[in-house]
Amino acid sequence: MSNPFYKNNGPFKLSDVLNILNIKDSNLNSDKEIKDIKDLNTSTETDITFFHSKKYKDIAKNTKASFCITNQSLKTELPNNCIPLVVENVLIAVSKLTAEFYPDAINDKFDESASNIEKTTHEGKVKHGKNVLVGENITIGLNCSIGHNTIIEKNVFIGNNCSIGSNTVIRNTIIKNNVNILDNCVIGKHGFGFFPKNNQNLRYPHIGIVLIEENCEIGCGSTIDRGSMSNTLIGRNTYLDNQIHIAHNVKIGENSIIAGQVGIAGSSTIGKNVKIGGQAGISGHLKIGNNVEIGGGSGVIKDIPDNTKVMGYPAKKIRDFLRENK
Amino acid sequence: MSNPFYKNNGPFKLSDVLNILNIKDSNLNSDKEIKDIKDLNTSTETDITFFHSKKYKDIAKNTKASFCITNQSLKTELPNNCIPLVVENVLIAVSKLTAEFYPDAINDKFDESASNIEKTTHEGKVKHGKNVLVGENITIGLNCSIGHNTIIEKNVFIGNNCSIGSNTVIRNTIIKNNVNILDNCVIGKHGFGFFPKNNQNLRYPHIGIVLIEENCEIGCGSTIDRGSMSNTLIGRNTYLDNQIHIAHNVKIGENSIIAGQVGIAGSSTIGKNVKIGGQAGISGHLKIGNNVEIGGGSGVIKDIPDNTKVMGYPAKKIRDFLRENK
Amino acid sequence: MSNPFYKNNGPFKLSDVLNILNIKDSNLNSDKEIKDIKDLNTSTETDITFFHSKKYKDIAKNTKASFCITNQSLKTELPNNCIPLVVENVLIAVSKLTAEFYPDAINDKFDESASNIEKTTHEGKVKHGKNVLVGENITIGLNCSIGHNTIIEKNVFIGNNCSIGSNTVIRNTIIKNNVNILDNCVIGKHGFGFFPKNNQNLRYPHIGIVLIEENCEIGCGSTIDRGSMSNTLIGRNTYLDNQIHIAHNVKIGENSIIAGQVGIAGSSTIGKNVKIGGQAGISGHLKIGNNVEIGGGSGVIKDIPDNTKVMGYPAKKIRDFLRENK
Numbered sequence: 001m002s003n004p005f006y007k008n009n010g011p012f013k014l015s016d017v018l019n020i021l022n023i024k025d026s027n028l029n030s031d032k033e034i035k036d037i038k039d040l041n042t043s044t045e046t047d048i049t050f051f052h053s054k055k056y057k058d059i060a061k062n063t064k065a066s067f068c069i070t071n072q073s074l075k076t077e078l079p080n081n082c083i084p085l086v087v088e089n090v091l092i093a094v095s096k097l098t099a100e101f102y103p104d105a106i107n108d109k110f111d112e113s114a115s116n117i118e119k120t121t122h123e124g125k126v127k128h129g130k131n132v133l134v135g136e137n138i139t140i141g142l143n144c145s146i147g148h149n150t151i152i153e154k155n156v157f158i159g160n161n162c163s164i165g166s167n168t169v170i171r172n173t174i175i176k177n178n179v180n181i182l183d184n185c186v187i188g189k190h191g192f193g194f195f196p197k198n199n200q201n202l203r204y205p206h207i208g209i210v211l212i213e214e215n216c217e218i219g220c221g222s223t224i225d226r227g228s229m230s231n232t233l234i235g236r237n238t239y240l241d242n243q244i245h246i247a248h249n250v251k252i253g254e255n256s257i258i259a260g261q262v263g264i265a266g267s268s269t270i271g272k273n274v275k276i277g278g279q280a281g282i283s284g285h286l287k288i289g290n291n292v293e294i295g296g297g298s299g300v301i302k303d304i305p306d307n308t309k310v311m312g313y314p315a316k317k318i319r320d321f322l323r324e325n326k
Numbered sequence: 327m328s329n330p331f332y333k334n335n336g337p338f339k340l341s342d343v344l345n346i347l348n349i350k351d352s353n354l355n356s357d358k359e360i361k362d363i364k365d366l367n368t369s370t371e372t373d374i375t376f377f378h379s380k381k382y383k384d385i386a387k388n389t390k391a392s393f394c395i396t397n398q399s400l401k402t403e404l405p406n407n408c409i410p411l412v413v414e415n416v417l418i419a420v421s422k423l424t425a426e427f428y429p430d431a432i433n434d435k436f437d438e439s440a441s442n443i444e445k446t447t448h449e450g451k452v453k454h455g456k457n458v459l460v461g462e463n464i465t466i467g468l469n470c471s472i473g474h475n476t477i478i479e480k481n482v483f484i485g486n487n488c489s490i491g492s493n494t495v496i497r498n499t500i501i502k503n504n505v506n507i508l509d510n511c512v513i514g515k516h517g518f519g520f521f522p523k524n525n526q527n528l529r530y531p532h533i534g535i536v537l538i539e540e541n542c543e544i545g546c547g548s549t550i551d552r553g554s555m556s557n558t559l560i561g562r563n564t565y566l567d568n569q570i571h572i573a574h575n576v577k578i579g580e581n582s583i584i585a586g587q588v589g590i591a592g593s594s595t596i597g598k599n600v601k602i603g604g605q606a607g608i609s610g611h612l613k614i615g616n617n618v619e620i621g622g623g624s625g626v627i628k629d630i631p632d633n634t635k636v637m638g639y640p641a642k643k644i645r646d647f648l649r650e651n652k
Numbered sequence: 653m654s655n656p657f658y659k660n661n662g663p664f665k666l667s668d669v670l671n672i673l674n675i676k677d678s679n680l681n682s683d684k685e686i687k688d689i690k691d692l693n694t695s696t697e698t699d700i701t702f703f704h705s706k707k708y709k710d711i712a713k714n715t716k717a718s719f720c721i722t723n724q725s726l727k728t729e730l731p732n733n734c735i736p737l738v739v740e741n742v743l744i745a746v747s748k749l750t751a752e753f754y755p756d757a758i759n760d761k762f763d764e765s766a767s768n769i770e771k772t773t774h775e776g777k778v779k780h781g782k783n784v785l786v787g788e789n790i791t792i793g794l795n796c797s798i799g800h801n802t803i804i805e806k807n808v809f810i811g812n813n814c815s816i817g818s819n820t821v822i823r824n825t826i827i828k829n830n831v832n833i834l835d836n837c838v839i840g841k842h843g844f845g846f847f848p849k850n851n852q853n854l855r856y857p858h859i860g861i862v863l864i865e866e867n868c869e870i871g872c873g874s875t876i877d878r879g880s881m882s883n884t885l886i887g888r889n890t891y892l893d894n895q896i897h898i899a900h901n902v903k904i905g906e907n908s909i910i911a912g913q914v915g916i917a918g919s920s921t922i923g924k925n926v927k928i929g930g931q932a933g934i935s936g937h938l939k940i941g942n943n944v945e946i947g948g949g950s951g952v953i954k955d956i957p958d959n960t961k962v963m964g965y966p967a968k969k970i971r972d973f974l975r976e977n978k
Contacts, residue, residue: 108508109489110455110473129762130785131801133456133474147762148785148803149457149819151474151492163761166803166821167475167836169492169509178852182760183821183838184493184873186509186546192567198581199563200504200541215852220838220875221510223546223568223586237851241844242875243897243915245569245586245604255850260875260897261915261933263569263587263604265622278897278915279933279951281587281605281623296917297933297951297965299605299623313623313639313965314651325966434834435815436781436799459782459800475783477800477818493801495818495835510819512835512872518893524907525889526830526867547836549872549894549912571895571912571930589895589913589930591948607913607931607949625931625949639949639965640977 005137005155005172006102006207011035014067017048020100021069021093023085034067037094037101039229048097051078052090055285069093092195095204098229105205108189111135111153111171117146129166147183155209156188165220172226173210181212182220182242191225191232191248191266206248208232213254219244235272247284259296271306280315295321331463331481331498332428332533337361340393343374346426347395347419349411360393363420363427365555374423377404378416381611395419418521421530424555431531434515437461437479437497443472455492473509481535482514491546498552499536507538508546508568517551517558517574517592532574534558539580545570561598573610585622597632606641621647657789657807657824658754658859663687666719669700672752673721673745675737686719689746689753691881700749703730704742707937721745744847747856750881757857760841763787763805763823769798781818799835807861808840817872824878825862833864834872834894843877843884843900843918858900860884865906871896887924899936911948923958932967947973 012020015030035046040056043049043065050069051060060068060077068082075084087093099106114133117123126140129148138152141159146152147166157174164170165183172188181187190206208227212234218224219242226232227249234240235254245263246252252264253272262276265284270276274288277296282288287303294300295311295318304310312321338346341356361372366382366389369375375391377400386394386403394401394408401410413419425432440459443449452466455474460466464478467485472478473492483500490496491509499514507513516532534553538560544550545568552558553575560566561580571589572578578590579598588602591610596602600614603622608614613629620626621637621644630636638647664672667682687698692708692715695701701717703726712720712729720727720734727736739745751758766785769775778792781800786792790804793811798804799818809826816822817835824840833839842858860879864886870876871894878884879901886892887906897915898904904916905924914928917936922928926940929948934940939955946952947963947970956962964973 107489107506108491109471110492112453112455114455114474116456127764129764129766130768131457131475131783145761148766149475149493149783149801163759165760166762167493167510167801167819180759182841184510184547184819184836186568189508189546192545192565192585194565196581196583201543201563201565217853219844220841221547221569221836221873225568237853239844239846239853241897241899242838242877243569243873243895245567247567247586247604255848257848259844259917260899261587261913265585265604278899278917278935279605279931283603283622296935296953301622316651325968433815433832434817435797436818438779438781440781440800442782457783457801475801475819493819493836510836510873512894515834515872518871518891518911520891522907522909527869527889527891547873547895551894569895571893573893573912573930587913591911591930605931609930609948627948642977 004174005209006105008036008101009103010101011046012100017067017097018085020097021085021087023087025085028083032066037098037229038065040065040068042230045081048085049082050090050094052094069097091204092202094229095195095202098205098207102205102207105190105207106203108171111151113154114151135171141177153188159214173212175212176214176216176236178215179212179217181218182222184221185218185223187212187218187222187224188226189223191228193228193248193266204228208249210234213238216240219260222246241278253290277311293318330500331535332431334362334427335429336427337372338426343393343423344411346423347411347413349413351411354409358392363424363555364391366391366394368556371407374411375408376416376420378420395423417530418528420555421521421528424531424533428531428533431516431533432529434497437477439480440477461497467503479514485540499538501538502540502542502562504541505538505543507544508548510547511544511549513538513544513548513550514552515549517554519554519574519592530554534575536560539564542566545586548572567604579616603637619644657861658757660688660753661755662753663698664752669719669749670737672749673737673739675739677737680735684718689750690717692717692720694882697733700737701734702742702746704746721749743856744854746881747847747854750857750859754857754859757842757859758855760823763803765806766803787823793829805840811866825864827864828866828868828888830867831864831869833870834874836873837870837875839864839870839874839876840878841875843880845880845900845918856880860901862886865890868892871912874898893930905942929963945970 011033014032040059040063048067049065114135117132127145133151135154146164150168153171159177168185170187195202208231213236215237217239222244224246225248233251238256241260247266249267252270256274259278261279268286270288271290276294280298282300289306293309298315299313300315309318311318337359340358366385369391374393376395377386440461443458453471459477461480472490476494479497485503494511497514521528534557539562541563543565548570550572551574559577564582567586573592575593578596582600584602585604587605594612596614597616602620606624608626615632619635624641625639626641635644637644663685666684692711695717700719702721703712766787769784779797785803787806798816802820805823811829820837822839847854860883865888867889869891874896876898877900885903890908893912899918901919904922908926910928911930913931920938922940923942928946932950934952941958945961950967951965952967961970963970
């Protein structure tokens with residue numbers, strides 16, 4: 001996970017962390033410092049991580065974190081270097097602690113720091129339309145253009161030779177070279193991630209970003225949410241058509257082609273050289289392999305291995321789908 | 327139905343109403359005054375109502391309206407207090423009469439009354455971005471924020487602690503406290519309601535509003551149409567993800583969760599504690615019960631009773647769907 | 653095909669064309685002038701055309717073009733008046749040549765020519781909101797209105813009595829009389845047309861336009877892409893609901909009704925008096941007849957003859973769909 005854009009309020013002492021998590025355990029060295037909260041994969045020995053589902057058992061075994069928020073039944077899976085902090089609801093505990101590390105990453109109110117580009121140091125360096133706004137912590141490369149009424153909110157890096165359309169809103173996003181983003185997109189907002197609670201749901205922080213690799217194109221009216229604990233990624237030379245929705249933490253490989261109105265739910269991973277037909281939907285937390293072709297209108301609710309063509313709802317091998325529907 | 331926002335051109339004398347409807351009936355007291363046109367449920371004795379489908383038989387029996395536009399075969403279902411006015415096409419007649427009561431509610435041209443918020447009495451009372459426009463008859467509560475380029479057109483009430491994103495357009499809408507509306511939404515426009523007619527369809531007025539209860543969230547790029555004769559309602563603490571379309575007269579209960587790209591067609595009612603997966607679609611005029619779960623990608627074409635989990639197209643019990651698709 | 657909006661860099665001598673296509677053929681009269689590149693149907697004897705799929709065999713037989721880019725196996729289908737220019741990949745060759753004729757039609761960067769309408773000759777002639785931008789080569793008829801923040805980019809013709817909503821972007825489009833386009837639409841951008849190539853896809857020019865006939869309505873948040881070699885067409889009195897995606901080269905007949913979130917993939921033709929339910933999707937290159945009804949949520953992957961009602965995914969006769977799903 002890379003989160004260059006959010007101010008880390010840490011380090012916290014372990015005693016503070018235990019306090020926030022409402023854990024009483026006098027056997028722990030409460031003066032130990034914790035610098036960051038990260039996922040199982042990317043955390044180092046100065047970090048705290050979390051482990052909430054059997055699905056991540058193999059990754060948990062190899063985590064380098066010194067502490068891990070988990071529950072009673074999963075704690076035995078952790079390696080010796082990692083001390084389990086047992087709570088009842090792992091995700092709510094993670095949410096509370098992340099909000100302490102990154103208090104700015106919970107809500108997505110409009111960026112008050114944005115001002116007219118003509119009054120900033122970007123003026124003269126980027127071709128732009130009327131009424132373009134840019135916030136703080138923005139880098140824009142050479143030979144870029146930004147369309148009318150577009151708002152580059154805070155925390156955006158744009159490479160060289162990029163064009164951003166009109167009426168688009170971007171924040172918390174890294175855009176590499178030669179990327180085209182068309183009109184009316186919203187990129188980098190928090191995902192649809194919260195804990196349902198009667199009367200008032202509990203939003204959790206989204207400290208990931210959107211990372212769009214070189215040579216990509218994003219069609220009109222698309223929305224790409226930033227990640228919660230990891231990043232949302234659009235791989236090199238991947239093209240998205242209009243009105244596509246990419247949820248938080250989704251990772252799409254390179255050279256993929258995604259047609260209009262496709263939706264990919266949270267935390268799914270799409271391989272490289274993947275083709276997805278119009279209006280197809282992919283459920284959350286799935287793994288779609290490389291060189292996969294998904295027919296238009298399909299509803300994918302299971303992992304798909306490499307080199308497979310599927311179609312239907314639920315999606316099955318396209319041969320079977322066509323035979324059953326002759 | 328509550329329509330605080332449209333100027334009522336009434337009352338009309340019954341003779342005028344008969345004239346508009348092209349009805350000749352000398353037995354009626356043509357001097358009687360009619361104050362408003364409302365649906366069967368909400369009309370009182372000074373109102374005229376309408377009854378066009380057997381489906382509403384039970385409600386019709388209890389209407390308090392003194393007059394009812396209906397047809398030959400339904401008129402016998404009305405109670406004694408309600409005089410039937412028989413026409414050939416009930417909905418076209420209602421449309422014509424509503425247009426006389428509410429001439430402003432037919433088209434949705436841009437709000438010419440909108441001016442820069444900095445020139446209005448809202449300045450200094452609400453945190454706002456650049457180029458925010460507000461129209462007439464707008465109330466904004468305490469501690470609200472409105473993003474860049476957003477247009478609050480006429481007839482909008484916003485409660486306390488609300489945040490409205492950027493590039494959003496809102497009109498004819500009541501928003502209660504603690505509501506977040508994200509970027510690029512369009513809320514309160516007329517629905518897709520008209521009478522098809524070769525060469526030139528006939529639009530009917532939409533005199534309902536959109537009512538968003540407390541603690542709701544509306545995702546980026548969503549559209550919520552206002553009601554035609556009743557209101558469109560989003561219940562308390564209900565969260566909508568990105569790119570959702572809610573058609574006119576839809577009513578969604580509290581504590582519901584609706585994932586990305588879902589579409590709900592006109593006049594359907596969704597219960598409370600309902601979960602709807604991404605890209606699911608719900609046909610018009612359906613009743614979805616409380617505590618229902620609808621799987622992603624489903625196409626719902628029938629009513630769903632309380633406490634039911636469904637999936638598929640057409641949606642069926644999820645157990646059956648998964649068994650048939652092993 | 654009509655492309656009134658793109659500057660034609662031609663004519664080119666045949667020798668130049670052969671050079672661009674990398675063809676060596678000393679038997680041809682290399683001084684012959686070629687004025688334009690057009691599709692099989694519309695080209696005349698001063699034009700070059702292209703023929704890449706058996707599907708267009710019957711049209712190819714009657715082309716009036718003097719030259720045709722094609723491949724080894726199709727060249728024998730051409731009439732005597734038309735000299736085949738054989739290449740390995742027809743579409744890539746067409747793309748290269750079209751880019752020479754119409755260099756401006758490849759990318760869709762924001763229109764730098766657009767300026768505030770108040771500073772143009774349109775001021776005083778059209779009712780408009782705040783911050784409306786208009787580009788070059790714009791005609792606006794009588795009694796029109798344009799909403800706030802809307803951008804009419806270059807090459808747009810708007811007839812009489814039209815209303816354009818707010819936050820909408822339009823370019824390369826002809827809009828006839830009495831058309832309503834609602835908020836947050838993007839109309840006239842290039843389609844999702846390119847040649848997939850590892851590391852860097854190859855975009856081809858889109859020299860078609862969008863043509864919206866009289867009395868149409870286009871709902872909020874819709875996207876209509878312009879054609880590549882032919883036009884995208886919305887027929888007279890056809891109504892589109894919100895969040896609809898119409899891809900390049902699609903042609904929709906008159907008096908059709910298309911509900912929310914429908915998507916129509918590239919080059920499909922929809923007849924007249926067609927009704928399409930919400931969220932239905934139609935694959936590319938299909939022919940949907942007149943008076944067809946397509947149920948909500950359907951996925952259409954085959955041609956549909958006139959006067960047919962279909963539903964399902966894949967769409968089948970609605971009678972069969974309902975019987976199989978009782």
